[in-house]
Amino acid sequence: MRRFFDRLSTRLLLSHLAVAVVGAGAAFLVVRLLAPADFARRAGVGAGAGAGSVNAGRGRVLLAAFDAAINQALVIGLVAAVVVAALLAWLMVRRLLRPLDRVRTTTRALAGGDYATRVSVPRELELARLAEDINALGGALQESEARRVRLIGEVAHEMRTPLTVIDGYVEGMIDGVFTPTPARLTAVAEEARVLRRLAEDLSALSRAEEGRLSLAPTAVDLAALVAETAHRLRPQFDDARVHLALAPVPPLTVTVDPDRIGQVVTNLLGNALRACSPGDTVTLGVGVEAGQAVVTVQDTGCGIAPQDLSRVFERFYRVPATATGTRTGTGSGIGLTISRSIARAHGGDVVATSPGAGRGATFRLMLPRR
Template identity: 35%
Template sequence: MKLWRPGITGKLFLAIFSTCLLVLAIMHWGVRLSFEHGFIDYIKRGNEQRLEMLSDALGEQYEQHGNWQFLRNNDRFMFKLLRSFEHGDMENNNMPPHGWRTQFWVVDQDYKVLVGPRSPVPTDGMRRAIKANGRDAGWVVASPVERLTRNTDINFDRQQRRTSWIIVGLATLLAAAATFLLARGLLAPVKRLVEGTHKLAAGDFSTRVDSTSQDELGKLAQDFNQLASTLEKNHNMRRAYMADISHELRTPLAILRGELEAIQDGVRKFTPESVASLQMEVATLTKLVDDLHQLSMSDEGALAYQKQSLDIINLLEIVAGAFRERFNSRGLSISLELPDHATIFGDSDRLMQLFNNLLENSLRYTDAGGQLVISAEVVNQRFVMHFADSAPGVSDEQLTMLFERFYRAEGSRNRASGGSGLGLSICQNIVAAHNGKLSAAHSPFGGVSITVELPLEPESLRLV
């Protein structure tokens, strides 16, 4: 048989309810103990006062009569004497007029009972000597306080016990109801988080949980929603990423297959021109695979960086010189507006790859007759470079998407003008590895301006 195991709601309910029961039990025990001791002490003090009053009054009567004959078989005398005590107590407000709570006896000097019940005189009861003419003429003896004999007192004690248990029962029910509502209310956000986690684990990345409170659970719900949003975004990006990769690979492969089938069928002759066409598509595939490999390695932080002090101005001039002839063949111009010297701490190979990608991007997406202006300045110990080209430009919405993978501003998948769509993403990772910042804006020449910010080498490192 499977044992019942309470969930977190049941555990919290049992914990709070058990604590309430323990508090109730301690309070009940304490109240009962206090009442019983207080009640007995109250009766004991009252009996002591009455014993004293009765012994004094009987001593005076004994001195007047000289013996105990006036008291033998004279219950009426004792009744009047006790009544006078009670009236005196009421007038003096010393104690309430309830008379004796316990049985009492009046005995003579020979310990013979003069007044009292027929039961034996208790040896452990309270006693008070009756003084007459300087000697003990007898004693007034009362039964122990614990032996209550009056029905009203016994009923009062029973009523207090019964009332106490009723209060405990009602308090227990109230504690159970309050604990249940409290546990349910406190754990409602936890249950929503559990349900949301189950949906998230099942692949439903659109799930969200309500976050209405500002406590730790509310912050946890906000973090959960942020996590779900990130997972949903990454899931969509992964699907789009796989679709883009398959598309990018399919295009050159389809061209290669068509070219090879045409040569095989004799439709196209195997000439140097056809070989050059095939080599171009192979180069495109190689570039795409290399870019994917570079991007995956940079995402994982696996790219090796061998940083050292280097003159970034000299590096920019080398890259611009290597591209100048290609720009001229497309009717484009490159102009440099650089300071004389700037030293940074970085990897020359990776920075060369960064500049190559940026210039390749401008070469592919700038109309003939345009220009690329590379300018730089030092701002707050940072080397800021601007790669601004001419038309065509992009919209504000397209600016925010330039660094997304496989995105092309012209919106087509024709490879005639575009590359793999991964160059700027690789650039972003390289700049981040150098503690820099990469951003895009509208160019003053009508195209796009890519800004690269890199920290200058600290003076302390230059002196080493």
């Protein structure tokens, strides 16, 4: 890289010198060709005077003296121009390469993992834009690294509880502290299912955030898809004594991946169920707003406080129970994150609204009609 900058500075310096030399040479030729004739015309010295006259001899002396003076002045001017051009070129090259060298240092630091480093923005507009792009790249890399570190900690935290439970049961049964009864083995199996579900959710989240979700879009009736998903989940609502209401709607054709959209509706309904207590109601609706198909999941559960509303789609974020009341059930904490990623992969989105803690919440899945 150092050799590259040396070669670049040399080329820039030589290009400036070449321009100066060419310009000085052109000026030398123009002056040398035009100045003597113009001087002779203005001084009245030329071929019209007698060849042997005193005036003709005096004119030739004047022309010769003028030619000598012009040549000497042009040579001195040419050398001076080249020297000045070389000095100015050197200063300009240094001024140009100094911010480029800072950019090089910053990019090497970013490549080495120092994502907090930034390059100062120079005054030159083009270089300033380059520096701003490098700083934006550094900011994106720093944010990505922060997310990666946070994800590792969050995954470790999510795995710690089921692993602790499994380890405690297995170790207790090995030591003979308690017998491997069906209830204890069921508890171990349940924790293993939690780990498997977490692994599947993490895999789906990784594909979604990397843009590698495999979609198989086809024309489907969204109303029928939502009704089928609600019918499949209704036993869970009945067990929790939460009323699931689905208003009948006419067929609404959309071009989506039915499995992925069914997964989103399942996640939204599961989230609403966990937010509800016995006696609450979850209302599921399908409609069209502003040319988009909209699936609405509205519950009368514990609601979401304003400070938590903007974070419900973050990975592993769970609304604090102290702020919203009791939440039933458990989840991986990334269902809403995956749901939004799937919706956006279809060109839509998932948004959440809530009047506040204890006043229910509404999640809306918006999808383009085509």
